[in-house]
Amino acid sequence: MKTISMTVLSVTLPLLISTAVIANDPFAELDNEVEQLYVDDTAEFEQWYAEHLSEFNKWQMAYLEQWDKQQVSSIEKWGDAKTPSQDTLVVYNEETESRTVVDLEKGEITINYPAPSNSTSESADADLLVVNKVITDNKELWQQVGFRIPEPATSQVVYVEPVKVQEQTFEEVRQEIIAQTERQMSQLDIYAEQNMVMVSPPQKERIVEQQKQVLEANKQKRIITAQANIQKQKTVHQQQPTKMVEYKVKIPSSALSERAGSYLPQIKIESAKRGLSPALVLAIMHEESHFNPQARSHVPAYGLMQIVPTTAGHDVNKLYRGNDAPMRATDLYNPEINIETGTEYLNILHNRYLKGIKDPKSAKYSVIAAYNTGSGNVAKAFGERRVSAAIKKINSMTSDQVYQQLITNLPYDETRNYLKKVNNRMQSYQAHNNSTI
Missing domain, CATH: 1.10.530.10 (Lysozyme)
Structure with a gap:
């Protein structure tokens, strides 16, 4: 990125002053010279400003790429788009191949893991053992969100369900992508305010709007990609049915x-x-x-x-x-x-x-x-x-x-x-x- 030097003004200014003093209208001449200096550098400032905002946008969008990958992986394995966020904690356990989702917005904790291919009603005790192991392994997590001593799961609250992509999944993902994009546009606005340079308000608005168009295009691309992937995984889960063990409990209201x-x-x-x-x-x-x-x-x-x-x-x-x-x-x-x-x-x-x-x-x-x-x-x-x-x-x-x-x-x-x-x-x-x- 090109760095714009502000020293040119301090170097040129004494010369301008000495020349202006001998003129008929020294202050008018000085103003004219300084204005010309500003005009000459305007394109340079605008280029720097545009590149600066572009880099910020790329930094923001890099984090959305991570979320998109997590969302794709979640739908592929679990049939839903539950990913870590500011109000959702997701913990994976490789040993049990399980996933624990703590939804602070809904106030509930869900544990899932793939049901064995030979899973039957008689294997419920084995499923219960796995769920209780996951609860024990995540004891500190449970305590952090409000369970002083996590109680063992019982067979009445452990279910085996087919994995399928729900009809509302795409709409949930679409709304999340829209919300993410709006929040990033807000942050772009804040960043643009904090990094003001010698760029006129109309030019600043034009540059910011160009970067918002980049975010908008990225939003539309992500929505189309998500829709195609969700439809694909919906078909896969229908053609190759699998089952999932699920345990769900409400977080205490206190x-x-x-x-x-x-x-x-x-x-x-x-x-x-x-x-x-x-x-x-x-x-x-x-x-x-x-x-x-x-x-x-x-x-x-x-x-x-x-x-x-x-x-x-x-x-x-x-x-x-x-x-x-x-x-x-x-x-x-x-x-x-x-x-x-x-x-x-x-x-x-x-x-x-x-x-x-x-x-x-x-x-x-x-x-x-x-x-x-x-x-x-x-x-x-x-x-x-x-x-x-x-x-x-x-x-x-x-x-x-x-x-x-x-x-x-x-x-x-x-x-x-x-x-x-x-x-x-x-x-x-x-x-x-x-x-x-």
């Missing part, structure tokens, strides 16, 4: 609040430092990871508050820690670092990018949306290119009007739904924790 409670002391400490509501942090953490410190999405984002190392992580490093570099994913799996980073990013959004919003509720709605999609897209929801102009409009509206404007006009469905969910959860945490939040 597990979510217990996981949240384990992080509440740290949340209160970091929130207090920045004047944030702990209920806001809890609601975002709930939506982002269901309080799973090892959560990783295919944006990619990491940990409890789903920090993207190159956008939110870089911002916090640069503006808070004095380190102009992206964060490391390994650090973001540390709950203390993740909570510190997530709360500081909320603080940066509130007191830097969206500074000046007078009504506290309006500010909170705007910050929630910006946490997901960036302050630039908040501005777009109010029909503005510049955030400062959007803030003027926000300050002329009631908080209810601001909320309705955001959930109606934010650029992405994913962000509109995100704002609704986080707002509802925030109110719930406030209602149930008045003594502590």
Whole structure:
């Protein structure tokens, strides 16, 4: 990638000044020379900016390639598209050829493994032994999600079912691909805002739009490929029937609040430092990871508050820690670092990018949306290119009007739904924790 030198301005400027002083209109001449310098370098800046965003896009799409491979493998072997994500844990055991899926969104754990070819009703005891071995092997995992002492499985909850691809599988995969693409477009918008150079707003929008078209084309390609593969595997499973042993159990209803409670002391400490509501942090953490410190999405984002190392992580490093570099994913799996980073990013959004919003509720709605999609897209929801102009409009509206404007006009469905969910959860945490939040 070509590096653009900014030293040319400092070298040329003294010469321009000395020449301009002897002219009839020295300041006009100086302005003309500097403007010419800017024009001469415009194409160079635009090329650098386009290449920079292109590299970011390639980095994002590389993680989607991993997800696509996992999805194909899952449908081929298990008949479904259950893959690791920010709210789903998937653990494989080579010894038992089993798969354990912890779905934090649905609140259930499922264990599967291929049924022996000679499996009969008399072999139920053998199946039970395998399931209980898997439970024992994953004891720590079960405890992490809410089972203090995992209870042994019984024959009443262990079934042998034929492996088949369900009719809704393609629609589930399609919707996931759409959501992934929208989240990546949001991150592209945030990255573009953070890496502003001497490129005019219209040119910047053109370059960003070109990169979004790349993401859109990739989305359509992935959907077509997924549809073909799912149809193929549906036929394979019909022509070559196999069976799967399945055990499913609900995670205790108290597990979510217990996981949240384990992080509440740290949340209160970091929130207090920045004047944030702990209920806001809890609601975002709930939506982002269901309080799973090892959560990783295919944006990619990491940990409890789903920090993207190159956008939110870089911002916090640069503006808070004095380190102009992206964060490391390994650090973001540390709950203390993740909570510190997530709360500081909320603080940066509130007191830097969206500074000046007078009504506290309006500010909170705007910050929630910006946490997901960036302050630039908040501005777009109010029909503005510049955030400062959007803030003027926000300050002329009631908080209810601001909320309705955001959930109606934010650029992405994913962000509109995100704002609704986080707002509802925030109110719930406030209602149930008045003594502590």
